Amino acid sequence: MSNHSTTSPVNEQISGEKQIKIYATTWCGDCRMAKRWFDSHGISYEYINIEEDDAAADYVVRVNRGMRTVPTIVFPDGSVLVEPSPRELAAKFSA
Secondary structure (H helix, E strand, O other), X not given: OOEEOOOOHHHHHHOOOOOOEEEEOOOOHHHHHHHHHHHHOOXXXXXXXXXXXXXXXXXXXXXXXXXXXXXXXXXXOOOEEEOOOHHHHHHHHHO
16 A cells, blocks of 8 residues: 655645545556556555455445446545546646
8 A cells, every 4th residue: 555645735735634545456557547647746645455455345336336446536525536537637636
């Protein structure tokens, strides 16, 4: 599990008790893209490999109405993005 942390204006907006969680697998191209996007923007997150965490895998299935879809990204405000594009990620942080 990786935990990337860098100070930036975006981090100040999302700081608090909760952290962004990226539910992913190692073989998923979209998961690698999302991870790279967060890393390149200096945004802190918790990476959770659902292949190694059964409770996390169950959570992903519940959130995605029975589908084991990754990446599933959960934000501190409770919102969720599933398989987002870089444009969708950028839009999330420009609001």
